[in-house]
Amino acid sequence: MPSLFVIRGNDQGTRFELEDNTLRLGRDASSGIQIHDTEVSRQHAEIRRVDRDFAIRDLHSSNGTFVNGQRVERHRLSSGDHVQVGSTLMLYTGPSDGPEEDLAETISIATVQQTEDHSQIIHSVTEEEGSRIFEPGSEFLQNPWLARARSNLQVMYRTALAVSHTLDIDQLLHRIMELIFEWVDADRGCIMLADPPSKTLVPTVRRTRSGIRGDKRITISKTILDYVTERNEGVLTSDARQDERFDAAASIVQMGVREAICVPMRGRYDVVGAIYIDTSTPPQDVFRRGGTNKFTEDHLKLMVAIAHQAALAVEDTRYYSAMVQAERLAAIGQTVATLSHHIKNILQGIRGGSYLIELGLTEHDESVVDKGWKIVEKNQNKISTLVMDMLTFSKEREPDLATANVNQVVGDVIELMQARADELDVELHWQPDPAMPDLVFDPEGLHRAVLNVVTNGVDAAGEREGSGRTAVRSAYSAEKAMVQITVEDNGPGIPPDQIDQLFSPFVSTKKSRGTGLGLPVSQKILSEHGGRILVRSTPERGSRFILELPAVMPQPDTHATG
C-alpha cells in the first residue's frame, strides 16, 4: 500500500498508509495524517489519489510544502520522493509495480537435457579472487595514473564493505576511520556527528597515529566546519603561507606545515556529520622534499566519497532503529490495550456480581445473592485463566509430564465448553478415538491448549447465529507415534491476511472477548511437547485447527511422576 514514512521530525518512525482517496495532512487532530510539528499548519496540505499514485497539494500553508527540496503548490508523487512540511521529512512509497507476476513462470532453472542452450563454463572466479581485482598487476605498475585509480577503487570497495555490515553506528565509524588511516598518511583524525535536534556537531570517533607526539587536542576551526557542513563541500587546508609577502621559510622553520582535510558526511536527506583528518610535516622534511603534498586533491575527492558512503550507512542505521523502536512501541501499546480491555470486562463482571449480592442482602433474597456470587466466581476464574496464560506465555517452562489419556483431557474441555456452546446456540460434537492409549504428556498444559482452541471454535461457530457447529475429534496413529486433536468449526473463517498474525501474542480478532493470548499459549504448550498446531481456514466456510502431539508411551516398569 502507498505510504508516507516519517524519516525526520517528532513523528519519526511513523508510517501513514494512504488508504483513502483524499487525505488531509496537518497539525489538526482531525487530519488523516496528523503531524506533530509546530511549523506545520493546522490544515497544511491535501493528498489525493490520482490513478494508482498520489498527488500532494499545498493548502496555502504558512511554511509551504516541499518535494525533493523544491517548494510546490501541487505535485504528483512518485516512489522515493521526499516530502517536507515544517521540519518533518517524509518518504513517499508508491504502489508496487503492476500485478505481481510469478517469477517462477518467467525464469526457469533447467537441466542440461531440457535446454537448447549449450553454454559451457569457460572461466570461474571465487569471491575471494574477485576482491583482488584491485591489486595492481605488474604491467600496470609503470602507469602511475592507472595504479592510483586502482588504489582509489580499492579504497571505495573496502569502504562499501565496511559500511554494509553493521547496525552499530559507533562501530561503523571506527571502521571508517581505520580505513582512512590505512590509506592516507594522516596523523590525527576525528568524525563528528550532528546531534539530530540541535544540529551541533559532536565528536564521536577520534584517532591518532601511534608515535605521534605533540598536541593531543585536535582543534578544528569553526569557520571551516561551518563551511563544510553548510556548503556541503569538502576542503583541503594548509597553514603553509601562500602569500609571498610573508617570509614563508621562517614560519615553516618554526612550525612545520599542517595540512588538513575536512569533508561533510552528506547522506540522502541531510548532512549527518563531518570527517576531519590532518597531518603535520616537520620543518626539516619540508625543506628536504621541497614542499609538502601529503594531502592531495585526489585524497580530498576520495574522502568526500567515503564520507558520503558513511553518511548513507549512518542514516540507514538511524532510520532502521527508529523503525524498530516505533514497532516496539506499537506492540507494547497493542498489548496494553488488549489486556486492559480484557481486565475491564472482568471488572465489569465482578461489579455486576457484587451489585446483585448487595441487592440480595438488602432485600434478604438469597437467590439473588446466589446469582451474584456465581458471577463473581466466574470472573475470578477468568482472571485466573488470564494470569495463567500470561505466565505460560512469558516464561520458559518444562511440561509437567504425567501418564494420562488425551480423550479424558479433551472430554473435560468439551464438558466445560458445553455451557458456552449452549449460550451461543452452537452444536458441540465430540468424537474420541476409541483406540487412544494412555500416553505421557502434560495433562494440565494440554487441557489449556485444547481449551483455547475449542473456545475459539465455539465462538467462531456462534457467528452462524443458530446453525453453528464445532466438531472435535481425536485420532491416534501408532505408526506415526502421533496424536491429532482436530477442532473444526463452520464459522466465518479467518481472512488470509490475518492468518500470519494468528499466533502473535496480544493480537485478538475477537475484539471484546479475546485476550490475544489463547492461540500463542496453545502453540507454546504444543511446541514444548515437540508438537505443533496446523491451521486451515476458508473464509465463509470455517476453520480447522489440528493439534499434533507426539505419542510417548509410558515406561512399563516405572510410572512417570506427575
Added chain:
Amino acid sequence: MEGAALDRQRSVLIVDHSEETREVLQTALQRRGLQTFSASRAGPGLELARRHHPDLIVLDLELDQANPEDLSAPFAEQSRTDHTALVMLGTVRRDRAGMPEGEFVAKPYHYGPLIRRIEELLDTMPESFGPGA
C-alpha cells in the same frame, strides 16, 4: 413501582453480548417492576425493539464485530421513531458526524448509578408518547 406507572408496565430492552450484564440488569430491573427483554446481538435486539417498542433500550456498544457508530445508528433511529430513551454502554468517537442522540455510560461502570439513571429516564418520559398508550 409508583402508582402512575402501573396502568401500563414499562419495559426495557437490554442488548449486550455479556450474559452477566444481561442477568444483572434484568434481575435488578424486574425487581423494580419493569418488564425486560434481552438479546446478545444487534440483529435480534433490533427485532425485539421493533416488535415490543420498549420504553428504554440499553445498548452495549461493543457488540459483535461492528464499530460503535454503525452499531448504534439503527437503534438510535428506532428510539427516535418510538420516542424512547437510549442508553449506550461504551463510547463512540467524538469527531464522527452524526453522533447518535442518547446517553453514554463509559465502561467500566457501576450498576447502582446506571440503574438509577434508567429509572430517572423512565420517570421523566411523557406518558402519552408510550406506543402502547
